[in-house]
Amino acid sequence: MLMMEKATVGSRRYWAWILCLAAIILAGFLCYLRQLSHGLAITGLSRDVTWGLYIAQFTFFVGVAASAVMVVLPYYLHDYKAFGRITILGELLAVSAVTMCLLFVFVDMGQPARVLNVLLYPSPSSLMFWDFISLGGYLFLNALIPFVMLRAEREEVSPPKWIKPIVILSIPWAVSIHTVTAFLYSGLPGRAFWLTAVLVPRFLASAFASGPALLILLCLILRKVSRFDAGDNAIHQLGLIVTYAMVINVFLVSVEFFTVFYSRIPEHLEHFRYVFFGLDGNYHLAPWMWLSAALAIAALILLLVPAWRNSPRLLPLACAFVFVSVWIEKGLGLIVGGFTPSPLGSITRYTPTWPETTIVLGVWAIGALMITVFYKIALSVREEAGVR
Amino acid sequence: MKITRKDFLRLSGLGLLALAGKKAVRAFAEAAAPSASPQTIKRWGMVIDLQKCRQKDGCTDCVKACNLAHNIPQIPDRAHEVKWIWNQSFESVFPQVQTDYTQQAYAGHPIPLLCNHCANPPCVRVCPTQATFKRENDGIVMMDFHRCIGCRYCMAACPYGSRSFNWQDPRPAIPSINSDFPTRTKGVVEKCNFCEERLARGLRPACVEACPEKAMVFGDLSNPETEPRKLLRARFALQREPELGTSPSVYYLI
Numbered sequence: 309m310l311m312m313e314k315a316t317v318g319s320r321r322y323w324a325w326i327l328c329l330a331a332i333i334l335a336g337f338l339c340y341l342r343q344l345s346h347g348l349a350i351t352g353l354s355r356d357v358t359w360g361l362y363i364a365q366f367t368f369f370v371g372v373a374a375s376a377v378m379v380v381l382p383y384y385l386h387d388y389k390a391f392g393r394i395t396i397l398g399e400l401l402a403v404s405a406v407t408m409c410l411l412f413v414f415v416d417m418g419q420p421a422r423v424l425n426v427l428l429y430p431s432p433s434s435l436m437f438w439d440f441i442s443l444g445g446y447l448f449l450n451a452l453i454p455f456v457m458l459r460a461e462r463e464e465v466s467p468p469k470w471i472k473p474i475v476i477l478s479i480p481w482a483v484s485i486h487t488v489t490a491f492l493y494s495g496l497p498g499r500a501f502w503l504t505a506v507l508v509p510r511f512l513a514s515a516f517a518s519g520p521a522l523l524i525l526l527c528l529i530l531r532k533v534s535r536f537d538a539g540d541n542a543i544h545q546l547g548l549i550v551t552y553a554m555v556i557n558v559f560l561v562s563v564e565f566f567t568v569f570y571s572r573i574p575e576h577l578e579h580f581r582y583v584f585f586g587l588d589g590n591y592h593l594a595p596w597m598w599l600s601a602a603l604a605i606a607a608l609i610l611l612l613v614p615a616w617r618n619s620p621r622l623l624p625l626a627c628a629f630v631f632v633s634v635w636i637e638k639g640l641g642l643i644v645g646g647f648t649p650s651p652l653g654s655i656t657r658y659t660p661t662w663p664e665t666t667i668v669l670g671v672w673a674i675g676a677l678m679i680t681v682f683y684k685i686a687l688s689v690r691e692e693a694g695v696r
Numbered sequence: 697m698k699i700t701r702k703d704f705l706r707l708s709g710l711g712l713l714a715l716a717g718k719k720a721v722r723a724f725a726e727a728a729a730p731s732a733s734p735q736t737i738k739r740w741g742m743v744i745d746l747q748k749c750r751q752k753d754g755c756t757d758c759v760k761a762c763n764l765a766h767n768i769p770q771i772p773d774r775a776h777e778v779k780w781i782w783n784q785s786f787e788s789v790f791p792q793v794q795t796d797y798t799q800q801a802y803a804g805h806p807i808p809l810l811c812n813h814c815a816n817p818p819c820v821r822v823c824p825t826q827a828t829f830k831r832e833n834d835g836i837v838m839m840d841f842h843r844c845i846g847c848r849y850c851m852a853a854c855p856y857g858s859r860s861f862n863w864q865d866p867r868p869a870i871p872s873i874n875s876d877f878p879t880r881t882k883g884v885v886e887k888c889n890f891c892e893e894r895l896a897r898g899l900r901p902a903c904v905e906a907c908p909e910k911a912m913v914f915g916d917l918s919n920p921e922t923e924p925r926k927l928l929r930a931r932f933a934l935q936r937e938p939e940l941g942t943s944p945s946v947y948y949l950i
Contacts, residue, residue, distance in 0.1 A: 417846050418885075425843055425845050434849070
């Protein structure tokens with residue numbers, strides 16, 4: 309019924325990979341147990357920098373999850389056939405990414421046993437409440453749609469009619485998850501780094517660049533390790549989407565730069581100075597941010613020239629650059645930069661600790677495991693049904 | 697006993713109905729209870745006279761009194777410290793009143809900082825569980841340590857850095873436990889509560905009482921005849937970052 313049996317047959321290489329992921333998950337879990345007993349003091353977080361790697365990863369992966377809309381929309385709304393084969397991969401990637409998001413929020417909680425208080429005492433004035441609703445709903449939609457579609461494929465019947473409005477609903481819903489996530493930050497009066505309306509479009513643009521970039525990389529990996537071929541056409545179209553989104557993302561960041569550096573209002577400027585140039589001898593974020601900027605520019609150069617973008621050797625490189633660049637910008641600089649300097653002007657250095665990093669890797673491994681199992685099931689069902 | 701599907705549905709339906717009934721009864725009960733009359737609605741506030749406060753340099757009596765009254769752990773690691781009231785230099789507290797050339801009269805002087813008990817508190821707005829809330833009858837911004845899930849969204853939202861998180865179990869770091877006030881557990885946020893436990897007994901906040909210079913004046917800001925309101929009429933006062941629209945209830949007399 310759940311088609312799980314498809315995930316239990318595989319090659320030696322498949323099982324070695326699963327085992328490797330399981331080991332990382334176990335290590336992360338053990339570190340989490342330690343955090344559970346000692347408290348969040350085992351992380352690098354502090355009174356001034358209260359959110360770090362966990363919430364940053366959450367923010368980044370909400371973007372990856374939302375990016376499924378970049379294949380869903382052309383396929384279902386415009387009947388763009390080239391994405392027919394990869395749409396399900398996008399949706400399943402979204403399921404894994406949302407699950408990772410929820411786990412990242414969960415491991416960040418000081419009192420995880422009380423997390424259901426969010427539902428017990430619903431607080432519509434809190435954006436975190438809405439984030440729970442939008443992420444939960446998105447998870448449900450993106451789990452339901454591929455399941456129904458895949459089952460129809462297996463039975464070799466056309467999918468039920470009622471799924472169409474649900475697919476349509478998933479499109480604005482995808483935009484909503486990242487909008488609400490940006491609102492978490494952009495509505496706080498004392499945090500000038502985030503207090504900008506352009507944060508929402510920036511989040512969406514960087515999401516629609518990094519998510520499809522990851523999807524391209526996954527398709528290329530699938531081409532190597534399985535008989536599945538996404539098709540050159542689909543991959544080139546995805547490459548085009550990454551290009552547009554990355555151009556818009558870099559443009560929006562530059563626009564932000566102009567406002568901050570030209571107006572020179574200290575409370576806005578200080579954060580940018582800290583993140584890119586360092587303040588009072590604290591430079592530890594700057595190299596990362598410059599790496600992110602360099603990767604973004606390198607990726608743009610590779611992507612903007614059609615011959616390079618469509619080259620089978622350069623495209624994966626460009627995609628990796630986009631992914632890493634956005635990961636640093638959103639998964640590192642954005643959160644820590646918002647907290648430093650603190651409202652009272654102090655600079656507290658944040659360095660993730662080993663247990664904290666291991667927990668993060670554990671959640672990454674859970675995401676990778678979900679992707680592996682989901683793709684295995686989806687592709688096995690397809691092969692059997694002869695859809696390929 | 698075997699429960700058929702029909703029984704199960706019927707039982708769960710009844711259960712849901714009972715739950716809804718309980719909610720309705722509670723709602724009615726709340727509506728029937730006498731609400732506070734306008735006269736009893738207060739807005740507690742504090743006026744800190746910096747001219748008096750700075751007279752005794754190095755004095756931390758208010759901080760010590762608060763730490764003792766509220767079981768504040770003394771954690772040496774600055775990253776993990778918990779503080780409800782503390783001193784910080786004038787420049788970092790009021791950066792916007794600095795000028796380029798004049799030697800500020802208060803430069804370098806420690807300013808007592810605590811929760812501002814804002815009339816429009818961002819921390820309350822963002823809390824996903826209403827674990828932090830503003831009391832309607834006296835304006836105190838409170839924390840429910842038992843409901844807080846430790847997400848620390850309120851700490852991101854507070855523009856004053858007034859909130860602390862228990863990164864570890866605070867109990868071993870409490871020098872002497874005051875059994876009249878609860879200790880906290882790891883993983884929850886806490887902050888100044890304007891000594892609501894003392895106000896309930898008709899006492900003034902511990903810091904106000906401890907101040908040897910009587911620099912802190914506490915009272916109802918909604919009543920023009922109270923001591924803090926008289927001071928605010930007579931002297932020039934600052935609020936911390938009033939431009940953020942939070943409307944702090946703590947004033948600093950210059």
